Amino acid sequence: MKKWGLFGLYDLISLFLLPFFLLFIAGTWVLKPAWRPHMSQRFGDYSSGFFRDVQGKTVFWVHAASVGEVMMSRLFVQSLRMRYPEACIVFSTVTPTGQAAAREHLGDFANLFIYFPFDFFWVVPSVVQKISPSLFVFMETEIWPNCLKSLHAMGTPVVLANGRISNSSFPRYKKLRPFLSQV
Numbered sequence: 001m002k003k004w005g006l007f008g009l010y011d012l013i014s015l016f017l018l019p020f021f022l023l024f025i026a027g028t029w030v031l032k033p034a035w036r037p038h039m040s041q042r043f044g045d046y047s048s049g050f051f052r053d054v055q056g057k058t059v060f061w062v063h064a065a066s067v068g069e070v071m072m073s074r075l076f077v078q079s080l081r082m083r084y085p086e087a088c089i090v091f092s093t094v095t096p097t098g099q100a101a102a103r104e105h106l107g108d109f110a111n112l113f114i115y116f117p118f119d120f121f122w123v124v125p126s127v128v129q130k131i132s133p134s135l136f137v138f139m140e141t142e143i144w145p146n147c148l149k150s151l152h153a154m155g156t157p158v159v160l161a162n163g164r165i166s167n168s169s170f171p172r173y174k175k176l177r178p179f180l181s182q183v
Contacts, residue, residue: 010145011121034096041115044123051130054088054112061090061133063116066098069139072162074105076137081109090131092116119144128154137161 014021028035040046062077064070070093080089091110093099103113117127128150136151137159138144151158 007145007149014120038096038099038115042118044117044127046114046130051112054090054131058084058087059090059131059133060084060087060135060137061092061131062110062137062139063092063142064098064102064139065094065116065142067095067101069093069142070098070101070105073139076161077106077109087134088112090114090133116144117147119146121146125150125153128156135159 025039029039060080062073062080064073077089077091080087088111089109090112091102091106092114093102094116099113099115102110106113117123124144124146128147132154133151133156135157136147139161141160148158
């Protein structure tokens with residue numbers, strides 16, 4: 001199978017599941033008001049000039065899904081800031097509670113906080129291009145194939161920090177081995 005063939009399968013499955021995903025998003029919109037304000041960011045829609053302060057600079061993009069990963073990343077982000085004071089740090093999360101924790105605990109160290117975009121092939125490349133990171137660091141095993149593919153296309157180094165696979169999830173990862181080996 002050609003190099004990105006399994007990514008095509010991933011995208012095809014994503015398209016097939018899109019109606020169900022949109023129903024889930026609609027339910028989230030109704031039942032979880034805290035998710036509403038920045039839902040547009042999840043679809044790659046940012047206000048004009050949103051990334052202005054990081055454009056043309058060395059950018060480190062750090063992604064932590066939720067509160068646990070945010071808390072685990074604090075020392076790393078603080079060290080990154082001390083080591084590279086001139087660089088911009090973009091910090092992304094998935095959940096509103098993760099975003100609140102990031103802003104509270106990393107507000108002095110990160111330059112910009114965003115919600116991680118949904119991993120669709122029509123969303124992620126534009127966000128990666130807008131951020132144009134010099135380095136992407138993702139905490140734990142937040143493996144998003146289209147994001148990683150877009151970063152690879154830009155030549156951006158990617159680092160998995162604190163990546164671990166539990167004994168209970170190992171069999172599932174093993175089944176996905178052909179795909180994950182490309183990721």
